[in-house]
Amino acid sequence: xxxxVDVLIIGAGASxxxxxxxxxxxxxxxxxxxxxxxxxxxxxxxxxxxxxxRFYGDYSPSPNIRARPEDYPINDDNxxxxxxxxxxxxxSTIMYTAHFPRLHPSDFHVRTLDGVAxxxxxxxxxxxxxxxxxxxxxxxxxxxxxxxxxxxxxPMPPLPLGRSGALLGKAMNKLGWHWWPSDTTVxxxxxxxxxxxxxxxxxxxxxxQGAKASTDITYWPVALxxxxxxxxxCRVREITTNEHGMASGVVYYDKDGVEQFQPAExxxxxxxxxxxxxxxxNSVSGRFPNGLANSSGLVGKNLMFHPxxxxxxxxxxxxxxxxxxxxxxxxxxxxETDTSRGFVRGYAIxxxxxxxxxxEAVMSEGKGILPWGADHHRVFRKLNGHRxxxxxxxxxxPEEHNRVTLDPVLKDSHGIPAPRVDYTISANSAKMMxxxxxxxxxxxxxxxxxxxxxxxxxxYGGWHLLGTARMGADPARSVVNEWGRSHDVKNLFIVxxxxxxxxGGVNPTSTIQAIALYVADxxxxxxxxxxx
Amino acid sequence: MSAENILSTRQRGDLRVIAAMMIPxxxxxxxxxxxxxxxxxxxxxxxxRDAAQVxxxxxxxxxxxxxxxxxxxTAGHEVVAKKFRATGGAAAATLIRxxxxxxxxxxxVLRSLGLELRPPFPKGYTLEQGDWSLLEPVKARPSMWRRxx
Numbered sequence: 052x053x054x055x056v057d058v059l060i061i062g063a064g065a066s067x068x069x070x071x072x073x074x075x076x077x078x079x080x081x082x083x084x085x086x087x088x089x090x091x092x093x094x095x096x097x098x099x100x101x102x103x104x105r106f107y108g109d110y111s112p113s114p115n116i117r118a119r120p121e122d123y124p125i126n127d128d129n130x131x132x133x134x135x136x137x138x139x140x141x142x143s144t145i146m147y148t149a150h151f152p153r154l155h156p157s158d159f160h161v162r163t164l165d166g167v168a169x170x171x172x173x174x175x176x177x178x179x180x181x182x183x184x185x186x187x188x189x190x191x192x193x194x195x196x197x198x199x200x201x202x203x204x205x206p207m208p209p210l211p212l213g214r215s216g217a218l219l220g221k222a223m224n225k226l227g228w229h230w231w232p233s234d235t236t237v238x239x240x241x242x243x244x245x246x247x248x249x250x251x252x253x254x255x256x257x258x259x260q261g262a263k264a265s266t267d268i269t270y271w272p273v274a275l276x277x278x279x280x281x282x283x284x285c286r287v288r289e290i291t292t293n294e295h296g297m298a299s300g301v302v303y304y305d306k307d308g309v310e311q312f313q314p315a316e317x318x319x320x321x322x323x324x325x326x327x328x329x330x331x332x333n334s335v336s337g338r339f340p341n342g343l344a345n346s347s348g349l350v351g352k353n354l355m356f357h358p359x360x361x362x363x364x365x366x367x368x369x370x371x372x373x374x375x376x377x378x379x380x381x382x383x384x385x386x387e388t389d390t391s392r393g394f395v396r397g398y399a400i401x402x403x404x405x406x407x408x409x410x411e412a413v414m415s416e417g418k419g420i421l422p423w424g425a426d427h428h429r430v431f432r433k434l435n436g437h438r439x440x441x442x443x444x445x446x447x448x449p450e451e452h453n454r455v456t457l458d459p460v461l462k463d464s465h466g467i468p469a470p471r472v473d474y475t476i477s478a479n480s481a482k483m484m485x486x487x488x489x490x491x492x493x494x495x496x497x498x499x500x501x502x503x504x505x506x507x508x509x510x511y512g513g514w515h516l517l518g519t520a521r522m523g524a525d526p527a528r529s530v531v532n533e534w535g536r537s538h539d540v541k542n543l544f545i546v547x548x549x550x551x552x553x554x555g556g557v558n559p560t561s562t563i564q565a566i567a568l569y570v571a572d573x574x575x576x577x578x579x580x581x582x583x
Numbered sequence: 584m585s586a587e588n589i590l591s592t593r594q595r596g597d598l599r600v601i602a603a604m605m606i607p608x609x610x611x612x613x614x615x616x617x618x619x620x621x622x623x624x625x626x627x628x629x630x631x632r633d634a635a636q637v638x639x640x641x642x643x644x645x646x647x648x649x650x651x652x653x654x655x656x657t658a659g660h661e662v663v664a665k666k667f668r669a670t671g672g673a674a675a676a677t678l679i680r681x682x683x684x685x686x687x688x689x690x691x692v693l694r695s696l697g698l699e700l701r702p703p704f705p706k707g708y709t710l711e712q713g714d715w716s717l718l719e720p721v722k723a724r725p726s727m728w729r730r731x732x
Binding site: 095099100101102103104107108118159160163164174196198210211213216217223224230231248249250251252253260371387388408409413416423424425427428432 | 726
């Protein structure tokens with residue numbers, strides 16, 4: 052048996068890295084287990100001539116397509132939005148667009164403000180210092196002064212507008228709508244040992260330059276220097292409990308596939324909104340027959356994605372195409388509730404600069420705008436390098452029938468039951484998406500774009516995995532309390548997107564990490580009576 | 584098993600023909616067709632995990648054509664292509680994507696498009712700043728975020 056540790060963190064992604072780094076100052080014995088390994092930037096797709104093709108293979112965002120040894124399968128057949136993620140040290144920060152907005156203050160009070168869902172038990176002000184701390188650790192580039200958000204101080208200047216940003220900015224000005232350069236975790240200056248962005252363009256499937264922040268190059272090096280132990284290629288099967296109903300450790304498979312037991316005084320789960328309920332539901336015992344921390348019955352329920360309503364078109368002017376980070380601007384014009392629109396809550400618009408030639412050809416052929424035959428060449432030259440994109444990232448509200456359960460048949464390579472996702476897009480979300488498509492068309496028309504295409508939803512757009520172990524003060528209506536501790540198991544914490552009460556209408560990684568730092572801070576403040 | 588062995592001679596022949604139907608040679612743009620020997624060799628050499636679906640797509644194509652594609656005339660090609668795209672499902676989409684991803688990384692094609700013959704890393708690209716004065720009207724807007732209680 053392994054020696055016991057004080058704190059065992061499961062998952063080395065966005066939240067696991069942040070909580071490990073924050074707790075390191077306690078000098079406790081902290082161990083993190085990660086089912087994947089360390090990434091090798093020299094092997095990232097943008098280092099080879101097949102850089103675009105690998106997006107359809109070993110660097111697909113879908114674990115079902117990618118099927119690396121560290122991936123686990125997900126049955127998402129009964130969902131119009133497919134789960135995308137990445138497994139390895141850094142988790143899905145290896146494979147994300149680095150778009151880094153924060154949830155808005157209003158997002159924490161949706162019941163009070165709009166009469167829907169539930170208020171969070173914490174608010175923006177409680178997280179504000181941790182947002183700022185996380186911005187420093189991840190290295191955020193952005194521009195202070197956005198009128199659509201409380202004041203922030205990004206440590207680096209924003210990415211250039213480029214051709215695409217300028218075209219979109221002009222269009223938004225014509226319409227009189229809000230826009231602003233996005234906060235991103237792409238370094239625009241040399242920053243804490245990271246080299247500045249050189250516009251490889253292919254940011255999402257990992258950055259060979261190291262300019263895009265992923266936690267393997269931000270939090271982890273610092274956490275390891277501070278004494279945290281990170282054990283890779285270890286897949287946790289279940290969390291065990293003792294006679295007192297406390298977590299006692301985990302059963303896991305080591306890099307050789309050998310079953311092991313790791314005892315721990317405290318267990319922190321950081322496995323995302325799919326992996327966390329999967330682990331809890333797999334951790335059954337006589338005392339917890341419906342899964343661990345599940346007395347509320349809400350583990351796995353209230354799954355929220357952000358349904359993406361995407362519109363793109365083609366302008367005569369050349370755009371930045373694949374020669375720049377893919378995101379450049381956001382708009383919060385339609386973020387806050389306006390009931391005259393026919394739905395509650397709202398969405399941010401995320402603007403895209405363009406894509407590379409292979410993806411352009413594949414997508415355009417699939418949409419039927421790139422013909423076969425002699426005219427193929429002329430049309431392709433009209434499309435390639437001329438694309439602009441507007442994507443409405445719509446707030447999904449929690450609904451219990453949207454859920455993660457264990458698939459009765461599907462298992463991972465270790466024989467552990469795999470997750471199954473059942474999800475439908477709500478009427479409110481559908482109306483919001485329709486609104487977003489209409490506004491996106493207006494924006495592209497103002498930019499002079501033609502050949503308009505729509506993805507509604509983006510099928511492989513389930514990046515944001517939220518709500519499946521929600522936070523709350525009432526143990527009957529939530530899985531963890533207001534500082535991330537399980538209501539049922541007092542030495543078990545959750546710090547990933549599972550704890551979101553509502554989803555907001557922005558990419559969640561910044562908020563996920565701020566929550567992880569907040570929970571760590573709460574733990575440090577309560578070390579003497581952590582389990583009371 | 585290599586990709587050459589996964590695909591039969593008939594399948595490889597049909598692959599060449601349908602690739603040319605998708606993207607024919609163009610003297611105007613000075614590019615080869617997707618049936619070019621080097622591009623076909625790239626496709627076969629890098630089929631990898633797509634081999635089974637491409638093989639399935641080619642079997643479907645053979646059923647639709649009823650004969651080697653090369654034996655059909657232009658009108659026959661058009662009929663088969665239309666049916667193939669309409670009924671081929673994920674396998675047909677994979678075949679089409681495999682052809683496109685190899686075609687649009689060929690040196691001659693990239694040169695014709697004015698693109699550099701290299702991966703993005705390590706040289707990267709230059710991104711112009713753009714006109715930041717465009718942001719002035721937005722900066723002048725009053726604060727618009729919704730205050731929470």
